[in-house]
Amino acid sequence: MAVAVWGARGWIGGQVCELLEARGAEVVRAESRLEDRAAIEAELDRTRPDRVIVAAGVTGRPNVDWCEEHRRETIRANVIGTLNVVDVCTERGLHVMLFATGCIFSYDEEHALGSGKGFTEDDRANFAGSFYSRTKGMVEELLRCYPPELLLVLRVRMPISADLSCPRNFITKITRYERVVNIPNSVSVLPDLLPVAIEMSRRRIGGIFNFCNPGVVSHNECLELYREFVDPSFTWTNFTEQEQAKVLKAARSNNELDCSKLLAAVPDLRVPPIQESLRKLFQEFKTSRS
Numbered sequence: 001m002a003v004a005v006w007g008a009r010g011w012i013g014g015q016v017c018e019l020l021e022a023r024g025a026e027v028v029r030a031e032s033r034l035e036d037r038a039a040i041e042a043e044l045d046r047t048r049p050d051r052v053i054v055a056a057g058v059t060g061r062p063n064v065d066w067c068e069e070h071r072r073e074t075i076r077a078n079v080i081g082t083l084n085v086v087d088v089c090t091e092r093g094l095h096v097m098l099f100a101t102g103c104i105f106s107y108d109e110e111h112a113l114g115s116g117k118g119f120t121e122d123d124r125a126n127f128a129g130s131f132y133s134r135t136k137g138m139v140e141e142l143l144r145c146y147p148p149e150l151l152l153v154l155r156v157r158m159p160i161s162a163d164l165s166c167p168r169n170f171i172t173k174i175t176r177y178e179r180v181v182n183i184p185n186s187v188s189v190l191p192d193l194l195p196v197a198i199e200m201s202r203r204r205i206g207g208i209f210n211f212c213n214p215g216v217v218s219h220n221e222c223l224e225l226y227r228e229f230v231d232p233s234f235t236w237t238n239f240t241e242q243e244q245a246k247v248l249k250a251a252r253s254n255n256e257l258d259c260s261k262l263l264a265a266v267p268d269l270r271v272p273p274i275q276e277s278l279r280k281l282f283q284e285f286k287t288s289r290s
């Protein structure tokens, strides 16, 4: 059973390929560019995968601010490219799992910070404060037009990996900021969730899913765990969202996503609540260093 992966050299795609291979799957690391429809078709004709995983897209370096000044490149990959690969695959009856983002929402009156009422998969994007999020929200709306049985869209948020030296890891990022906001958010702990993603793809589950651990965690809670388990001398300085806005090109999304659809879809696969998950992650990290 061959699985074609777009974005195999990326942070999330690389981890997905390793997990697939550890489970004995044959992985085809797709080489075609997302915006090149003919090349995608030729690659699928040549490699004949049974299903497809898309972890390709532009996220911006060093961060999403890059997308503000590279709008056409962002559209080419995240809009035209994503629609191309989904369109070609679903036309051929191939199941596609797409790593998308939950950074298309922002706390509002109906989903107020601290209310415990998260955005659901039926909610439409309400955050367009960055060009990255704007394109992702628009694409999600268009993806709703594809057959849900062939398309699985996973809304990932502020991913956390077990590797604390990785600059893409949300925890690592915030330990390196000069000043950090302190807002509760839904986040995705990849060691919990990537095995779930692979199983959802294998089961050919379809639809849009909030793809996070249940609950929310604040920046300070993460940094307190870092201080407790990694560096007792660690200190940090908070600043407000208004102060943060002065040092960023684009706004950042803060939200809680409701994970009940995910938990109901894979009741046999455990996705631990965020505080439990992070404590375990840090504990394992500490043990691995001692």
Ligand SMILES: NC(=O)c1ccc[n+]([C@@H]2O[C@H](COP(=O)([O-])OP(=O)(O)OC[C@H]3O[C@@H](n4cnc5c(N)ncnc54)[C@H](OP(=O)(O)O)[C@@H]3O)[C@@H](O)[C@H]2O)c1
Residues within 6 Å of the ligand: 006, 007, 008, 009, 010, 011, 012, 013, 032, 033, 034, 035, 055, 056, 057, 058, 059, 060, 076, 077, 081, 099, 100, 101, 102, 156, 157, 158, 159, 168
């Ligand atoms: N990291 C996050 O914070 C985060 C959060 C939520 C959602 N996501 C989503 O998850 C997906 C993967 O993210 P990531 O963090 O793993 O990103 P990443 O490390 O930047 O990897 C992205 C991958 O996509 C490939 N790619 C980019 N443009 C392409 C194109 N036009 N055609 C073909 N391949 C292309 C890149 O290959 P090249 O280097 O060859 O261009 C790279 O392998 C993205 O769609 C992202 O929006 C990420």
